[in-house]
Amino acid sequence: MGGGLMSVVNSHAEALRPVVCKLSGKVCPELLEVERQSNRPPWGEELFEREFANRYSRIYGARLLGRIVGFLVVHVVMDEAHVVNFGILTELRGQGIGRVLLEEVLEDLRREAHKTVTLEVRAGNLPAINLYQSVGFAECGIRPAYYSDNNEDALTMRLDLTAPVSWRSTDDRDCASATKAA
Numbered sequence: 001m002g003g004g005l006m007s008v009v010n011s012h013a014e015a016l017r018p019v020v021c022k023l024s025g026k027v028c029p030e031l032l033e034v035e036r037q038s039n040r041p042p043w044g045e046e047l048f049e050r051e052f053a054n055r056y057s058r059i060y061g062a063r064l065l066g067r068i069v070g071f072l073v074v075h076v077v078m079d080e081a082h083v084v085n086f087g088i089l090t091e092l093r094g095q096g097i098g099r100v101l102l103e104e105v106l107e108d109l110r111r112e113a114h115k116t117v118t119l120e121v122r123a124g125n126l127p128a129i130n131l132y133q134s135v136g137f138a139e140c141g142i143r144p145a146y147y148s149d150n151n152e153d154a155l156t157m158r159l160d161l162t163a164p165v166s167w168r169s170t171d172d173r174d175c176a177s178a179t180k181a182a
């Protein structure tokens with residue numbers, strides 16, 4: 001996965017907008033590859049299997065040209081949601097794919113009348129922090145030395161889903177609803 005994908009994408013310029021769908025049931029090599037490129041230490045197959053079996057967990061995938069190029073895992077309990085994992089293939093970052101995926105997940109949660117979304121992010125992860133702020137998340141705390149690999153602090157961020165949407169940038173949706181399973 002990865003090698004040459006960018007050149008294929010470049011020859012399909014209009015296809016850069018991913019299709020966002022809920023993934024169901026099966027851990028595939030593409031998902032593991034995105035994870036390997038996104039997190040340290042990366043989740044293994046067993047952890048993903050547990051997430052697929054967890055009734056409170058949803059795994060959304062971003063597909064481009066039929067391949068999974070990003071994913072977002074969110075836990076939903078009552079009217080609260082918590083983003084627990086999110087990544088895009090390295091060679092496709094910075095092209096708007098993460099934004100489309102995140103916005104479609106938030107739209108799904110909003111449609112279902114959930115009220116808040118929270119998450120933790122490494123204090124030095126500016127791309128992710130910028131993205132979260134741009135869709136309305138606000139910093140609400142710090143967890144010192146939260147990440148055990150380098151003792152980096154986590155920022156906690158929160159989004160009020162009941163607040164008016166001022167960030168929406170993805171109007172022409174490929175997926176009428178991201179609740180579609182794939």
Ligand SMILES: CC(C)(COP(=O)(O)OP(=O)(O)OC[C@H]1O[C@@H](n2cnc3c(N)ncnc32)[C@H](O)[C@@H]1OP(=O)(O)O)[C@@H](O)C(=O)NCCC(=O)NCCS
Binds near residue numbers: 038089097
């Ligand atoms: C964070 C991540 C998911 C963003 O996905 P992406 O597809 O690269 O993001 P997009 O191209 O949609 O960019 C959306 C916004 O993010 C911010 N952003 C993206 N890349 C950035 C960079 N290199 N520097 C600063 N801000 C950046 C910008 O605000 C950007 O909006 P703009 O293009 O209008 O300026 C991706 O960088 C990633 O997979 N990182 C590794 C895993 C990770 O950090 N996950 C989050 C854990 S909390």
